[in-house]
Amino acid sequence: MAATCAVATAEEHDLRHHGDAEVADAGDGLVDLAVNVRSDTPPEWLKQRIAASLGDLAAYPDGRAARAAVARRHGLPVERVLLTAGAAEAFVLIARALDAERPVVVHPQFTEPEAALRDAGHRVERVLLRPEDGFRLDPAAVPEEADLVVVGNPTNPTSVLHPAATLAALARPGRILVVDEAFMDAVPGEREALAGRMDVPGLVVLRSLTKTWGLAGLRIGYVLAEPEVIAKLAAAQPLWPVSTPALVAAEACVAPEALEEAEAAARRIAVDRAHLLAGLAEFEEITVCGVAEGPFVLVRLPGAAEVRTRLRALGFAVRRGDTFPGLDGSWLRLAVRDRATTGRLLQALDHALALAAP
Template identity: 80%
Template sequence: MPAHTGPAPLRAPGRDAPPHEPDLRHHGDAEVRGADGGLTDLAVNVRTGTPPAWLKTRIAASLDTLAAYPDGGAARRAVAARHGLPVERVLLTAGAAEAFVLIARAVRARRPVVVHPQFTEPEAALRDAGHEVARVLLDARDGFRLDPAAVPEDADLVVVGNPTNPTSVLHPAEVLARLARPGRTLVVDEAFMDAVPGEREALAGRTDLPGLVVLRSLTKTWGLAGLRIGYALAAPDTVAALERAQPLWPVSTPALAAAEACCTPRALAEAEAAAREIAVDRAHLLARLGEFGQIRAAAPAAGPFVLIRLPEADAVRAALRARGFAVRRGDTFPGLGPDWLRLAVRDRATTDRFAAALGEVLT
């Protein structure tokens, strides 16, 4: 793709709007809903084969204590220890999605900005809370890289993903750190960071950046989307403000058991091994996609998914579904359009079957 210089455009809803306003509430699970298990799922970014048996056992053991109200103390301490933080800097949430709602309700912001393309729930939550949201749109011609100068100086709430869904771009930590400043809340969504070997470029555990809020999810790597568990890492006063916006007992006892279990040395080692395997499988997927001249993949990719651009992507998506493969449409992400698709990284055998089906469609 040709080089692109200059800041990405800033766009507020209703002003210089794109030809269509994306559906911010569309998520990958919609692509497989009602399929009765008949589709190979490349649309949802949850690691296959999860949760592992040992995690299921830990969760099942917690069912004997369901008569008592949830006590998040042990899980909170486990998350804090995992990131080398005091417990006052940890808030457990019902998935990272709940944290976006809490931020939208609890953080007073006059000028919230969301960096797109990225997960759409942060903007949807901000809008639902009555905020007027501005967008910084990153450009495919520049590899969706972030120039901190593109973010307005007066933005007092900035939301960015790392690695970003759906682009799979991993922004350098020092670039994101340049966005932090007094008087600004910087929200970095690291829901997929544990799928990056070594979690390089992570900001979780940093306490030197003013206004930093890091969000993590345990649903992707561990296959717990139905259990809803994640957490926020922030300064104690921010954690306290977010906690006041939560209902009582927001995280269930089984989810708390899962959070504690996923922070053990054994679990962290397993997640690291899975991240390295994903990197190998992703390289295979990109190599197979490279066999088709009409496909352009956003690169370099760092997450457990890749973003591709091809003509008539919507028709291709429908044809792939008819051949048993569900892929994620891209036009519901601000900054993308109908010629984009997102593909979850799967094992090499699945990728080869998908490539064969894709070849049939494209020819």
């Protein structure tokens, strides 16, 4: 198995393009398969908890209870936890506070880490995983001299779940290993998770609560790392970076009953994903590369841009793939939804492919 390593330049990929752009200004008519937030969320009990916190807005946010709750959830000392305004803020803090000299980003993956590193003045190198390898990572492809490595698990947009042992093998003395586990709670049993591990030197794990719980508008996530790293990141944060409602949500979403609900949702997603993959397998024009383990599926098909436009006209928004380094215009990412929604998508896809055929 081989991978390629390339020095990043200011090139064709729009690193600031995200799935929400596919549904912006679309009104209520589009079925959203472009954004990887679980549908029908946040649940009513969570909305009530958040709403109840509004009476406390006159006081400055106090993150101690939420931070302690996250620490308990992962079996870590509280000094290893930092609460952030979503994973996106964490990427900015890492880029600005950790003084990397040779950062490497494993692609295709969420583009915000590289964008944040570039904005902070870093020259970023890329390790490009190949579809013919199922987008699997060979640790040997990462330059030995890299002192900051960023990889997603499961990876957006490929949906590939890398073995924890493979990622741990990237750890080196003097290296920060950043593993973005924003979608790990959508994996049944969170198998291959590194969150909670204290035996991997330089490990920094990012978690988001926005995907599973439908809190993208609230902005809440956290970082798990060695206390020295947490202290550096915290020093780069502004005062009171996480709002009171977001802190309340964080504490609620790591409670045992919430974790049980998330696990049940992960199992449903696995069943719904299998249904989507079975339907996609009926189309000879469509290829799924790699084994999908996340709440989305990456597909390759001829005329993908035209198909995406036709799907939009038929009422479905899907995520274009060409903004991810390592992919081109022949890729689309589809969020996993319930069987009924998937059935309608497959019908629309059949129609769009027929219209796009020569």
